[in-house]
Amino acid sequence: MFRTTRRYRRAAGSLAVLAAVALTANACAGQDSAGATGGSSSEIHIGAWLPLTGATATYGVAEKVGADAYFKMVNAQGGINGRKIKWTVKDNAADPQQTVQIARELVGQDKVVAIVNANGTSQAEAAFPFVLNQSKVPVLNEVGGAENWYEPPRPGLFGTQTLYEDQAAAVASWAVQDGAKKILVVHSDPAAFVNVAKQVEPVAKKVDPSVRVDRLAVKYQTTDYTPVISKVKADKPDAVIVILTSPEAAAYLKEAKLQGLSLPTYAYAPVAAESTIALAKDAAEGLKAVQLVKAPSDPDPAVKEFRTAMAKYEPGQDAGFLALWGWSNAKVFAEIAKTIKGPVTSQALTAAYQKASSVDPGVSPVMKFSAGDHLGTRSVQRVVVKKGVWTSVGDFYTPPARD
């Protein structure tokens, strides 16, 4: 009995090793065949790293769905100047090392002409030395990014996302315009949130020098907001600006409602997500926020096109804000790629972006690129939760300049 068990184990073990070897071999083979189809003149091969697993998979998956819907629609309509778009997405699990590996595969093996619509700030930064500096392959419309990416402009790096700092400025001026004299900024404690939260005060003071702004740091991923609300109550502000993740903001709103705290509350784009309403339910009612895109519920024809395409090409997937980001980025890329006469190469794309002085994706602000400005926009869309739905308020809005 014992012997047979051992023999069985050995056999199973050998099988497992064989399977692993076969799979790895298969993986390599698969990569080779993928490499052979790169650089064709009938298609534009671009790539991206997205977090499809891990902590930030929410963003990666939704973004991929939105962009896929757009590319499928464009390809179905004949592509860009007759060329089909091939968008290769690889999962980086939000890990910088994997991102570098993926970047090298995409550029070195798949021969993509650009990285488009990828996700992650530090992840992209880890890949820049190879992609931007060594390979001269442009990184376009990355979700994320920081101020120093665009000042000074780096060759080949173009963005479509209003900086978090400008979002904070837009929120600050909105709050002051609504008449707030004493503002409390509740923010999560990692540097990415702290830096954004710090932008509120100067802009608010610029709009109205008599405004007072305080900040309250909360531990990242806190779920228990009871102590936070009692501190907010003690501070007695006129308005609250939350620079938090969506679940944190929802926890804040729920607890605020429970404790009978009803202050005008403003938030930046990451909070303006469907998940905030899903989690906070009616506690989210009246929450004001700024967004990079129009609300997905908007009657605007460009947004309607998005909803139609999502229903057709990605049925069953949420046509929410994050998908619309992906859609918008894909659309900006396609609009600019259309202007290229001749082969779509890395150089041609970079040149076309620098000349793209006015690209109107409809769902997001008009993008204005130039040789000196690689960030397409500083504008935001104001949105408010009305009857449990994010609703656009007015047109795109450009906040006062920060110092």
Added chain:
Amino acid sequence: MSQFLLVLVSGVASGAVYGLMGLGLVIIYRATDVVNFAMASLATLGLYVALSLHDRGVATLLGVLAAVVITVTAGLVVREAVIRPLGQGQLFSALVVTMGVSLIAESVAGSIWGNQPKSFPNLIDGSVRWSGAALPVQSLLTIAVAAVAMALVGYLFTRTTLGSAMRAAAESADTARVVGLSSQRLARISWALGLGLAALSACLYAPRSGLVPTALVAPLFRAFAGIFLGGLTSMYGAVVGGLTIGVLDNMAANYISASFRDTFVFSFTVLVLLIRPQGMFGTRTFQRV
């Protein structure tokens, strides 16, 4: 003062969840020598099923029941399929296997129900006002349910023959065999009980945190800190340790520094352990040749 009360109550509510989860961990560990890392992610599967039922209009209480049943079933399947074949006394291998199970379970939950945060219904709505502060009834219910569950577990282990048998098997598997206790059966009961407690604690925790595939990782780590603090083999230790961690965590966030609460909680735990390596209620074993 009312703020202190708020912080205290919400700390106790969190601590009750950690304590309940820690109790489940300890029951399984004592009976089978397995530190069940997969407990939280299996409970997450249960939560998603409960939520799906709730969305179809099933009463929340039935949903909780379903969560418990699903979690227990999944746990027993895991034990029979991948833990038992490892054999006895494989402390570390078993821990690593449950880590593997946890990775798979979280990923599966994500691919079935999506990674978007979902809201989990309160078992009860409303709040109680007390000198200017509002205590959510849910928090009070959490404390009450946890207390009742702990009391029932206490009753089971100290007042029933089955409980005596489980304690006996945990004390000495060899003697249990001589007396004729079926260790496999008791192990299965312990797993079921432990996972049931985990599912219950998850149902109490989820309304506050919302539901994502990794929602229960944070309370699991806190529960771990709690049982190490209390002593790995002590059920009282699990409860007291969990409560201590919950209250300490909230107090530290509120009165010391929000940014360094992990540092504070874990440093405290390690300090206690340096003084008492076996935990507050743990027993020291003496090796003899």
Added chain:
Amino acid sequence: MVFNRSLLARAALGPAAGAVLMVFMASGAIPAYQMYSVGLAAVYAVVVLSVGLLAGWSGIWSVGHPAFFAIGAYFAAYGSGHDWPLEAVILGAVATGAALGAFLGYAGARFSVLYIALLTLAFTMVTLELINRWSSVTGGDQGVPVLQLRSGLGLGTVLGGSTEAQYLAVGAAAVVLALAVPAAASGLRMRLVAAKSHPLAARTIGIAPEAQSSLSFAVSGACTCFAGVLLGLLTGFVSPDPFSLNFGISLIAACVLGGVGTILGAVAGGIYLTWNPSLSSAVGLPQPVVQGIVLIAVLLFLPGGVVPFLAKPARTLLRRVPRRPHAETPADPSPNQAPAPTGGPVLLNLEHVSVSYGGLKALEDASLTLRQNEILAVIGPNGAGKTTLLNALSGLTGNGRVSGTADFAGRPLLKARATARRRMGIGRTFQHAEVFSELTVAENVLCTRRRITPRRRAEVARLLHSVGLADVADRRPAELPFGLQKRLDLARAMAEEPQLLVLDEPFGGLDAGERALLAGHIRRLHADGTAVVVIDHVLDDLFSVAHRVLAFDFGRTIGEGTPDTVLQDPEVRSSYLGSVEGRTRPPEHTGGRSMVRLHGVGHAYGGVVALRDVDLDVRQGVVLGIAGANGAGKSTLAGILHGSLAPTHGNRETAGALRTSLAPEGRALFKTLSLRENLEVAAYAAGITGAPLRARLEETMQWLPPRLRDRMSAPAGGLSGGEQQMLAIARALIVSPDILIVDEPALGLAPALVDEVYDRLSGLARDGLTVVLLEQLLSRALSVCHEVAVLHEGVVAVHGRPGDPAFEALAEAAYFNGGPTLAPGTAATAQTSQVN
């Protein structure tokens, strides 16, 4: 450490492989897009090696390595930002890693495996929190670039993310792996593994586990920090994302996959970590699912890891030639009986030494002197305090309280730490041959030395040859039969030629041939000038080597003499055989139908034969005594009669559905359970619940003495020995057994209590219960039983009735010598005239 040729060749493999890899990289054979991955695999291999060797050699599973990895990477980033030279960055990172590692290792040595996991988990969480908050240095979650590091020695500049960084990573990893090869052959590794696999035994050869784990964690931490610097340079950018707890789990997965503690396994693990994402996308499953499946599959099917699994067939092939390790007999030991010592100088002097654990006195007021050139045997029944005496000599009394004085070679002994006693010249062996299971036979002996020179190796080879282990020097102990393991234990104790050798039951579990060999070894040791203290139950072998015998009972000395005379001391004799004044023999009873019958039953544990060819018939209503010295096989026989132990040979027949009940040796109560719960659990196990259970409980309680009946809710651990025995019997009775088996009920009890227990047992027998009594004291067995079988070394030597006038002498001879050698003529009659 010694560099013999094969070791050098193996150590050179690392750099050679690295060089080949670099040539490939330079020639373009490895596609450019894979270059980074190759470098990453090299860096990961170093980290996996650090984690794996720490686990494999020291038994510490760390989830703290992501933190070390991060510290190294941030050193690179900070150094790059502040224009530090490359060497300073590496030195700083390595020193920091070593310091933190040493602290964790030192603190962790107090904890068990799981607690160390928590300690290192806490370390990771705290470090990550600090990294996230200390943004002036680390850039917080935004990260910091590693632009370049210039060598302070003028060796050039490495740019972050450059090709040179990839070469540097591969080269550095090759060097680290190469360094690991001689480390694996060094005394350091052996001592680490020894401390891990048996901390207690390690202390007896002078190894302190705390220092070892601190050292190994320091080295491991330093290596990981170094890898972190390489990672920073390789990627050219550092952010907190990669250093998560998930990475810690992945590291463990990679270690387990490759094979814990193997160098090649670390390389395999590094490769796996690097290309796991590609594997996942090829299979089409999410990364965590693939990782989880790999983890579970490896642990279930290849618990040793992939590399050892593949290496095993190769090694077996190489080792075809010497197949049976057993055949060899060692060099012929020296003269048969050493001359009795004639008053040499005193080596060891013990005065009034006592050891107590809590309230229990395990050794009471023991005094003895031992001369150089003397073999002293210590005898006494089980529980007499013999092993405690040896533990006091070797310093393994744990948390017991030791009082009294002891001088060894003119120096005070009791205050010295266990690890120091080896240096003083005391070696010891263990009853169960506590060898280091994860080291080879040769390494088991080699690890007694800090530095291993060719001379040491030769010495060890000679030593192994002399005990007959030369052929199996490269085997693991687990592959050897028990007898050879005991020889190894002895060889290890002999390795440093101690002045005093302490042997704990060296003859136990050995067959006659092995025992003779062992006796030869002991004599030879003595001839070489070593003093020996030896305890055992196998008296004939013991007496054949001893010069002087000391008898112990109840923790104190009861007699002393030469091997020929000591058993004539009545007190000594009765401590074995018992004295039975005033007990009336039960009336003759031949018993009814046969209840349990054993045919040719034998049993072996691993390689150790405990019982052979036993035929036994238990008849209804009879009290059957089975008498035998400790180690004769009584408890094994009890388990087989009970049915809870399946014999390896022969068969057991019962008369229909029969309920047997065992009160095991040492009571085996559930000490944390109350008296009532102890009884209830036994009934529950037999399927008695509800009202019948309450009725049985009531009935059983009536059987208990009143002083126990009043304390039914107290925990059983608080009872005295006699009371515990009473409860153990009651626990066996509650299921209304057809046969009650009681194993050594008198063990460790004061005489008055023994009488009480036996009175109650006799009462049960009078009421008609069938009882099997396993008893160390022959006379006690003779006084209460209808039939007595004497067990000697696993064989029923005689079986008869106490009433038979010839039987007592016969039984006594069998008890001590295994057969009726004193009266060979009557043997046959006794054997055949047993029961009808």
